[in-house]
Amino acid sequence: MSKQFDLIIFDWDGTLVDSIDWIVRCLQHAAVECGCQVPDKESAREIIGLSIERAMETLFPGIDGSTQEQLIRLYSQQFFSKQFGREDLFEGVYDMLGNFKQDGYKLAVATGKKNAGLVEAMTSTGVVEMFDITRSADQTASKPNPLMIDEIVAAMNVSKARTLMVGDSVHDLQMARNAGVAAIAVACGAHRCEVLRQHQPLHCLPRTSALMGMI
Structure with missing residues (x-):
């Protein structure tokens, strides 16, 4: 054929x-550590596939640049704590x-x-x-x-x-x-x-x- x-x-x-479940948990962890509103599972899943910057802007609308950087750093630290x-x-x-x-x-x-x-x-x-x-x-x-x-x-x-x-x-x-x-x-x-x-x-x-x- x-x-x-x-x-x-x-x-x-x-x-x-x-x-996917690990990404959601890492996003939620970053929100907790930053004192931001923690996204529910469905909201977190919705942004998977976007760049991390665009994902954070979508999940946490209105955040300033320093908070976005902190969210990305905390997310990345948590994500890479797991060895795939x-x-x-x-x-x-x-x-x-x-x-x-x-x-x-x-x-x-x-x-x-x-x-x-x-x-x-x-x-x-x-x-x-x-x-x-x-x-x-x-x-x-x-x-x-x-x-x-x-x-x-x-x-x-x-x-x-x-x-x-x-x-x-x-x-x-x-x-x-x-x-x-x-x-x-x-x-x-x-x-x-x-x-x-x-x-x-x-x-x-x-x-x-x-x-x-x-x-």
């Missing part, structure tokens, strides 16, 4: 790695990536994480060699701006018609639409299928590894 796509771009948190490993990848993801690589797909990551954090996460989960290129929010524009995808597509010399975005949040799907590329949603992360389907992905899958055999 001929391939429909040449390039698959994955989000990281909530798509490849089971980290291959066992934190969603079930089947490691083998899925290996199979796609073997089949000749170009693989990329587009994430709201900072690049240093992504490098550490990819190294600790053992997937660095799987990917051809990555883009992080501190290297380019935050989702849902399409610049991450635009830069990846240009660097990989692949047409947008042959590019697929895979993500667990509305921010991923909005970015894909803004970039003019196809998208598949996965419901194992930040948002449920009923929310994700509103952004018209090709499919909404219960787990990322279900992508195998579909494309």
